[in-house]
Amino acid sequence: MQTLGEFKxxxxxxxxxxxxxxxxxxxxxxxxxxxxxLILDYCxxxxxxxxxxxxxxxxxxxxxxxxSLSHEAREAFLSALVSEGRAEWLDKxxxxxxxLWHRIQDWADLILHFVKENGxxxxxxxxxxxxxxxxxxxxxxxxxDRTILMRxxxxxxxxxxxxxxxxxxxxxxxxxxSI
Numbered sequence: 001m002q003t004l005g006e007f008k009x010x011x012x013x014x015x016x017x018x019x020x021x022x023x024x025x026x027x028x029x030x031x032x033x034x035x036x037x038l039i040l041d042y043c044x045x046x047x048x049x050x051x052x053x054x055x056x057x058x059x060x061x062x063x064x065x066x067x068s069l070s071h072e073a074r075e076a077f078l079s080a081l082v083s084e085g086r087a088e089w090l091d092k093x094x095x096x097x098x099x100l101w102h103r104i105q106d107w108a109d110l111i112l113h114f115v116k117e118n119g120x121x122x123x124x125x126x127x128x129x130x131x132x133x134x135x136x137x138x139x140x141x142x143x144x145d146r147t148i149l150m151r152x153x154x155x156x157x158x159x160x161x162x163x164x165x166x167x168x169x170x171x172x173x174x175x176x177x178s179i
Contacts (some may be wrong), residue, residue, distance in 0.1 A: 002056050007045055010038060019067035021076060035077040042087060044101035049145035051097045052079065052092065089157035098147065102140070112161065114141055115177050127153070127164075127173045 012018045012034055022028040042048065042059055051057050053074050061068035069077075078097045081087035085103060090096040102110065110128070115121060118135050125133070131149055136142040141149075153175060154161050163176045 004042075004100055010034065013038070013179075014065055016067050019065075019069055019073070021070070023071045032077060032080045036081055036084070036086070039046070039081065039099065040101045043099045046145055049099055049148065051099060053095050053097070057147065058152050068090060073160055098145070100148065104148070104155055104163050107144075107148055107158075108155045110140055111149075111152055111156060111172060112179065115179055120177055121179045122177065124174055124176045126167070127175060130175065 018031055018034070022031050038059060039051070043051070053071060057074075060114055075094060078087055078089075079094075081099070082089060082097070086099045086100050088100065089099050114130075114136065120135070125135075127146070127149060130136055130141055130153075131144055131146065132142065153162065153164055157164050161177065161179055163178065165174045165176065167173050
């Protein structure tokens with residue numbers, strides 16, 4: 001089985017037809033489903049949050065079989081993720097895609113779990129501490145995309161679980177938990 005670093009690639013990754021959008025609807029639907037699962041799994045394990053359609057993304061080519069996905073195929077697979085709420089286009093031209101291997105609600109739940117696990121129920125943290133602080137090391141929150149984190153925090157704020165307050169710069173935005 002082929003790997004990308006530590007990541008094990010599925011068997012279909014070495015099957016040349018899977019790098020070409022399939023014309024038969026049933027086959028294409030299966031192909032899209034396999035690619036969606038692969039993209040989400042890869043992004044989750046490798047902590048990839050944004051995929052650029054025009055950038056070199058490791059999954060989109062297989063040098064072993066000398067195949068690469070066309071721009072149309074890349075867009076089809078990412079658009080399928082977008083339609084399921086597992087990704088969002090970051091621009092009108094559909095050139096960059098934010099990958100949500102966890103939905104925003106799931107990220108919010110992870111944040112609540114993190115807060116409870118670390119006894120931070122009535123404490124204050126900066127947004128940066130949540131993303132890169134000592135407490136978040138070894139958790140899925142460590143190194144997470146700021147856009148996703150802010151959306152999850154705003155969802156929790158809307159639910160009354162925390163308050164976000166502005167600092168003098170974006171780097172010292174704070175969060176007061178009240179769980």
